[in-house]
Amino acid sequence: MDGRQWRGTITAAQAGDRQALDDLVAGWLPLVYNIVGRALNGHADVDDVVQETMLRAVHGLGSLRDPDSFRSWLVAIAMRQVRERARRNAGTRELAEGADSAADFAELTVLRLQLEGQRREVAEAVRWLDDDDRQLLSLWWLEVAGELTRRELAAAVGISRQHAAVRVQRMKGRLETARGIVRALESSCTELRKLTLRWDGRTDSVWRKRFARHIRGCGRCGGPSEGLVPAERLLVGLALVPVPAGFALSFALGGKTAVAAAVPVAWSAKVLGVLSKPAVAVTAGATLAAGGAYVVVEQPDAPPPQAAAPTAASTARPRPPAPSPTPSRSPSPSPSRPPTRTVDLYGTVVDAVDRAPDPNARPAALPHRPETGITSTGGPHAVMQHRGDSVTLEGRGYVLVRWQLAPKYRPGQVVMPSWTGLKGKLFHVASGGGRRMDDPLAGSPDGYDTGMGGPSIGYAVLPPGTQQMWQNEYFYVDGSVTLTVNERGCDYGLSVFPSSWDAATEDIMTGPDQGVIRYGLVRDNGKDTAPVPQYVTRATPSDPATVPQRSRV
Template identity: 45%
Template sequence: MRATRMDGPGLVRAAQAGDRAARDELVAAHLPMVYTIVRQVLGGHPDADDVTQDVMVRALRQLPALRSPESFRPWLAAIALRHVSTHQHRMSRAAAHTAPLDEAVGLADAGAAFEDVTVFEVELSAQRRQVQRAARWLNPEDRALLSLWWLEVAGHLTRAELAEALGVSVIHAGVRVQRMRTQLDLSRTIVAALDARPVCPELDAETAGWDGVAGPLWRKRLARHVRGCPVCLRAAVDLVETDRLLPNLVLLPAPAALVAAVLARSEHTGTAGVGGSGADAVAGAGHGGAAAATGRVRAAAAAHPVVATVAAGALAAGITAVAVGPTRPEEPPPPGVASAASTGTLRTGSFSLESANAAGRFVSVSGDLGMLTQVGPGTTATARRQATFQVVAGLADARCFSFRVQDGRYLRHASWRVRLDENIGTDLFRGDATFCAWPGGTPGTVTLEASNYRGWFLRHRGDELWVDQSKGADAFGADDSFLVRPPLAG
């Protein structure tokens, strides 16, 4: 039966093989999960629909390369987390993480996405709204993790799928969840204390210089008072445990325009990638394409209750009357040159990588994070060792490369930040730890493209190493170009 295929790998395989009906059903079944993750992390930001659409189109483009159809759901969640993280880095921090002071102390929050009954379709309790507000005090990584944990507690993800989406082991995922919960519970206590009337005079004094930004810095400052204040702790005494508030989570029904836009763009997404712009695809849905999309949504809705949640909003509004915002430009194609693997600029063996535009600064690690570090004759043996890598055949693609350090860990990108991690053997990890080499922007240099995100390249932002999307040949200057040097350590 079709319903049996819905949650199984058979549907994924059919979509990979080019079955358009299967692809549309896959989109309809999983769009609510992606939309929930994006809205959870971005809140009421107006880009949430656009980011969700980009995630789904990116996933469809990369679907033929997915080796384990059984891992589709955590693989999709990982793409959503990475895309949201990239979007956050490109938004101004103030716009992404600012909560007005009146909202923080409990006045009406008209912009909170999870309080909007037209979006969530249920009336949230005061304490569930409080959890959403408390989440704004978390750092971006913990907010993303909260969105996955919330889905886990509500039964939409398993712990193993959560771990795979994060690219870590189940044990490590448990540790990270526990740490996040500790910070969330502390944030709930702070919010409850700020909501209390009358407010604790000492807490009021502590917030005298506060600009209203709910974030980790002020969480740490206020926590020093709240933890030891009986007045503030009394305000939180009746709080229900967070995990008891979450099981009733309803996946957010995606807006009709978003459903239509994704289905229309999927119509132009074959096994080789996306053809035509998103705007063209949506325009094509305005006539016969919309009728076909409507039929596919109806068919999918009949097969799965989650799809029905999506379809109800889409069909009630009428897919033919869609209006969507501007879509992002498509990713640039890989550089039209021979791979460095064949030109000799990079090969397997022991090497160090020097920045092309920061002389004497080498790709290195500080703790677990990738950095550019000044290394020269007078630096320590440890610093030289941290800037030396064993270049091996790519874990995900033998035509590309992976970079291993002495203790066996690999450089990989996680939420676009470059870091060191042990090989946990997942497809996600292997893709994150594989970089394809191309001649760089200046003669004699090499640039490294993420094997699982074509058009995204290793580059330095100041001294930090990230994977960023290139918008053209001069997008990064020479920040993404490196000189291959003999190993700094033997």
């Protein structure tokens, strides 16, 4: 979520456009809810703090001078409200007691994002952090997930970036200790079981220290922590926890915006619809970690294939000129014979399977195409989880499509999404997200904790000749086009975000030294010979799943 993409909406809202204000509040409510929810671990006051934050943002919007700084400004307001609440409740046990009556945010994270393994352990470890650490983690979690920058994190906390780096490092150390506790409590250690007989179940600092002391001296409990994957590698690209269906902004906004009456009802229905399908993560950007690619052709209901050697995504290469469509040039045009027109090369790109780039190789510069903005029928976060779900994009600018695969729930061949009704031009410009879907995730129990699956859960199998998708795929639209989910074999979902050149560049230039597996890949050459998506057509077939796998429009 990039504030710069919202410049037009913010400016319109400042000028008194009610619909723009509604869109602004609805679009940024999930980010605020995640910051506050994680900072307070789902305490009953979360709703009040979120509402106060949004109310202050609405009332103070006119004082915001630079629309591009909206996200930093909003996050800072949210953190001030969290700290203000802490000051009001200082010296009382209200926080701990109130938490019992509210939804534990760690539990919401696990359930609503379908987290498993070490990702689940990270979410549950948050319960063991002190208030200050949990507030900082609420921002750092979103930084790693790609929702905030380090500059915004530091500004929200009110410290320098250098000091923020020190604070984050210390918090991560305590988070790792807490992860060890979560893992140890699930072990069969007799001595630890004796210790827990005196434990009242509260995840406070006293018991955190007692359990940590036991783990340091216990060979059984201390061993598993050695295989922990760094938290930032587990959280990269992870989703926002969706706003709960029962959440509604108060009418205390007092006529400033109609969002209190209109948005929560529609939002709740949408979230409930998505939650009814537990097979995949349920919100924009939720991603199951990617892993080894298996280019084996199977029917959707066929048994899982045997794993082949890792293969790579395809990159685009110009199609050799075909004799038939290429007119010959006339050396000297005459009045009776008009000049020969140069053939438009757009769409004459084919895709060839090749190996993945070196994880440590920085990609080439991404050409900067003109941006005037993209409108989406799915809004700023379109979540498509079911066969037939679609979103229509219109304008000129960049679009992020984030993949979600769930072979654990239904393995088989992936029936790829398709782009239909294209008017204008569409390019596949870059791939990122820190991993391809065939990149293995270190530390998984069986070595196959990946987006493509494994022996114990089945495989997601691509059709022959299909590009291996990356976690984040970036496209450039100049016109209009509709993207449709054709899920029929392997279970998958797509999240679609209007994006920007800046966001795409930052994503693909994030390398392994920053907690991800690999740098991204630039596919755009800045010309019309740049690759187009493989499943794209200008037609509007009754069944979008019938679009041929070829790159020629």
